[in-house]
Amino acid sequence: MDLKAPRGTRDILPVETPAWQYVEQSFSSVCDRFSFQEIRVPTFEQTELFQRGVGDTTDIVQKEMYTFEDKGGRSMTLRPEGTAGVVRAYLENGLSSEPSPQKLYYILNSFRYEKMGKGRYREFNQMGCELFGSEEPTADAEIISLLFLFFRELGLKEINLKINSIGCPKCKPAYLDQLREYLRPQIHELCENCQDRFERNPMRILDCKEDAENEIVKNAPLQLEHLCSECEEHFASLCAELDNLGFQYEIDGHIVRGLDYYSRTVFEFISNNVGTQGTICGGGRYDGLIEELGGLPTPAVGFALGVERLLMELNSQNIVLPSVKGPDIYIVSFPDTINQAAKICFELRNNKIKAENNLNARSFRAQMKYADRIQAKYLVVLGEDELKTEKVSLKRMSDGEEIELDLADLAEYIKNN
RNA sequence: GUGGAAUUAGCUCAGUUGGUUAGAGUGCCAGAUUGUGGCUCUGGAGGUCGUGGGUUCGAUUCCCAUAUUCCACCCCA
Numbered sequence: 001m002d003l004k005a006p007r008g009t010r011d012i013l014p015v016e017t018p019a020w021q022y023v024e025q026s027f028s029s030v031c032d033r034f035s036f037q038e039i040r041v042p043t044f045e046q047t048e049l050f051q052r053g054v055g056d057t058t059d060i061v062q063k064e065m066y067t068f069e070d071k072g073g074r075s076m077t078l079r080p081e082g083t084a085g086v087v088r089a090y091l092e093n094g095l096s097s098e099p100s101p102q103k104l105y106y107i108l109n110s111f112r113y114e115k116m117g118k119g120r121y122r123e124f125n126q127m128g129c130e131l132f133g134s135e136e137p138t139a140d141a142e143i144i145s146l147l148f149l150f151f152r153e154l155g156l157k158e159i160n161l162k163i164n165s166i167g168c169p170k171c172k173p174a175y176l177d178q179l180r181e182y183l184r185p186q187i188h189e190l191c192e193n194c195q196d197r198f199e200r201n202p203m204r205i206l207d208c209k210e211d212a213e214n215e216i217v218k219n220a221p222l223q224l225e226h227l228c229s230e231c232e233e234h235f236a237s238l239c240a241e242l243d244n245l246g247f248q249y250e251i252d253g254h255i256v257r258g259l260d261y262y263s264r265t266v267f268e269f270i271s272n273n274v275g276t277q278g279t280i281c282g283g284g285r286y287d288g289l290i291e292e293l294g295g296l297p298t299p300a301v302g303f304a305l306g307v308e309r310l311l312m313e314l315n316s317q318n319i320v321l322p323s324v325k326g327p328d329i330y331i332v333s334f335p336d337t338i339n340q341a342a343k344i345c346f347e348l349r350n351n352k353i354k355a356e357n358n359l360n361a362r363s364f365r366a367q368m369k370y371a372d373r374i375q376a377k378y379l380v381v382l383g384e385d386e387l388k389t390e391k392v393s394l395k396r397m398s399d400g401e402e403i404e405l406d407l408a409d410l411a412e413y414i415k416n417n
Numbered sequence: 418g419u420g421g422a423a424u425u426a427g428c429u430c431a432g433u434u435g436g437u438u439a440g441a442g443u444g445c446c447a448g449a450u451u452g453u454g455g456c457u458c459u460g461g462a463g464g465u466c467g468u469g470g471g472u473u474c475g476a477u478u479c480c481c482a483u484a485u486u487c488c489a490c491c492c493c494a
Contacts (some may be wrong), residue, residue: 281492372454
């Protein structure tokens with residue numbers, strides 16, 4: 001076997017899929033209660049969508065995209081995140097003409113060509129929400145409250161919300177000038193990356209892990225302290241709304257997020273358990289993105305949540321997730337009853353019962369062992385006698401208890417026990 | 418991107434100071450007087466010892482390269 005899954009990808013095996021399904025279903029369930037509707041978008045898009053949507057200055061676009069040319073000579077890219085494609089679909093399909101706000105959620109995989117690390121893959125899975133068409137802080141709060149409810153229903157604790165405001169096109173430019181002025185005389189004291197960022201995206205310097213302890217970064221002016229009156233009011237209202245809903249959070253002026261499209265609110269849910277990959281969920285407001293992609297100016301707010309990291313967090317908090325479940329019943333048969341067994345097995349399945357029978361022409365003893373191994377809940381032996389009398393002995397595998405039943409009552413009994 | 422460790426059966430790992438048919442545990446399959454599982458016992462299948470070169474009479478073992486994985490840092494979010 002010389003073929004392997006590509007670097008940064010992994011197989012999700014049957015022992016893990018129940019946990020994945022549980023997390024995804026829990027998310028869908030919460031989204032549904034908030035009236036977010038699922039949208040599914042293509043795995044790849046025109047490269048330009050991400051260049052414009054995610055932002056040319058970001059590391060994602062500059063060096064992490066899986067870009068290829070299709071047979072028609074068009075440049076395509078595997079999505080590095082979900083929002084750009086969802087916005088494109090929203091515009092292309094006229095959802096902007098549906099009742100506003102539009103509330104969409106997605107569960108999808110994304111691709112970034114990155115160095116591998118704990119909790120970081122080149123193909124990874126995200127669940128996210130986008131709320132289009134409301135600039136009110138209550139929309140931001142609703143997005144955040146959805147997450148709080150989701151985490152609560154999963155039983156997650158010790159996961160902290162940090163929020164910040166990074167201003168709007170009105171107040172941001174003046175602040176950026178001020179930040180550059182502050183940094184300019186001492187920029188050479190910061191790490192190489194930060195020196196790169198100085199022109200391109202100086203706010204990312206605030207978020208730099210390498211210089212996090214540096215006094216220059218610690219004392220830098222923050223956008224939060226230089227918001228225009230509208231942004232200030234927006235942020236204050238959001239905080240008041242979060243207080244009103246009873247959520248704990250921390251205001252952190254150094255949270256800036258890596259994508260270009262954010263404005264005003266940004267937030268992260270951070271775990272202390274997953275090490276350096278502690279951001280389980282990131283999001284914020286992106287009022288300019290839809291216009292940037294060719295739509296009418298439309299405010300929007302959303303988030304994306306990393307499923308791999310979420311599952312790691314659930315594991316490290318010892319939260320028990322669903323695991324593989326054996327069949328409700330296994331039917332032992334003999335060479336001369338195997339066809340009848342298959343028929344009864346089919347009928348049980350038709351009655352919504354998870355039933356298994358002998359597919360290997362196995363000996364009686366081997367079938368017993370097999371039923372035990374696959375953790376069948378009940379077992380019946382179907383031989384000539386049982387077929388003749390239409391009575392079976394149903395054995396509960398956990399304790400070996402057996403009860404006599406009419407064959408006809410089998411489905412009903414199993415359903416009720 | 419840097420440093421370290423690792424790669425031998427499906428899984429977890431021994432091992433060969435370079436020598437013929439490469440081992441264990443576990444899992445899988447089968448059987449233990451052929452209608453009752455878990456424990457136990459017996460047997461079987463399953464490895465071109467990560468890949469490609471080199472040295473050698475001979476390489477799984479030594480050397481070089483390369484791929485992959487893990488850990489730490491870096492980066493990213």
